[in-house]
Amino acid sequence: MSMETDLCAVLVSFTPAVVWGGFDDAEGFPRITLQRISNLTGYSLKGRADIETARVQINIYSEDADQVLQLAPLVSQALTDYRGGSVIRIKELSRRDSISETGGDVIRLQMLDVQVRYRA
Secondary structure, rough: OHHHHHHHHOOOOOOOOEEEEOOOOOOOOEEEEEEEEEEEEEEEEOEEEEEEEEEEEEEEOOOOHHHHHHHHHHHHHHHHHOOEEEEEEEEEEEEEEEEEEEEEEEEEEEEEEEEEEEOO
């Protein structure tokens, strides 16, 4: 399994609308998207090491402000507690609030940045 698949599998318990990248079609709320922001590959004298570190942004969307504020700490806790598959360790780096206005609707948003150490 890949790091992307592992992270999505952890988060699907919070909402079935979890995707790496972005949604192509309209989905219900709450929804969660993940995307890699940066990646660092380790090297040894013999070549590329099999351990990598990525910075991943997790966006949690909801129409209800209370729901997104309750969901964000649960998502963070589930990720930082998770060890398995290709994932060695996850550490939360930051959490930010935002809103997204689309078609007259105001969607609440929390953005979590995490550092993921995993086996490539």
